[in-house]
Amino acid sequence: MKLSAHFDSSEFACKCGCGGLHNGADINPRLVQVLERMRAIIGKPLVLSCGYRCPAHNAEVGGVSNSQHIYGTAADVQCPDGVMLQTLYDAAVTAGADGIGIYSWGVHVDVRGYMARW
Template sequence: MGSRYFSDYELECHGDGCCNGGVDKINPILLQKLDQLREMVGGALELSCAYRCPVHNEEVGGVPNSQHVLGNGADVQTPNYRWCSTPEELAWYCEKVGFDAIGIYDWGCHVDVRDNGESPNYYRW
């Protein structure tokens, strides 16, 4: 397992001593799609969150069945590239990669593979 472009540190839980990082709990399909997204965008991407342990998830106010806790979700910050500088433009790339869900926020996009990347109709909010 592993990502071509994202380090274990970027992917692990960032709670304060609540777990061992949980990188081993991340869905390999999520890693594959994050790498594809990075290649499609054509430049570095920053993750603000990938795996979150249940304790840290509760601390940040996440929902109990969060895709982050299940190892299926990541939050991708909008890069500042000429061709991709808004959350909507980032979402376009996310859609092309084939994530099962894309949430558009002012800071970027939540993406996940809740259906192992096989959802015939992806969720978008």
């Protein structure tokens, strides 16, 4: 199901195939808006390595018990080709993400309702 101009619910579906959050269709709309803004800032498509995670899958991958992924409010965004990690992080800040974590592969962004950085 199309969630916005550039994102489909399948990109947010739990990787275990459980169908949780209606296979990604019920992901938080504000998260999708943040990701759309990031895409516009970067000027390139974003690749999501993770969106929603059911509690069982979250535990399997070593996620914290209160991960924003289990609430449908987070996504992990891989660094697009030719885009520096700092640029992706800066785009997340400018786009209005609440939680932002920087990793070697890209950034975690979420809309938890308060600011968090790591």
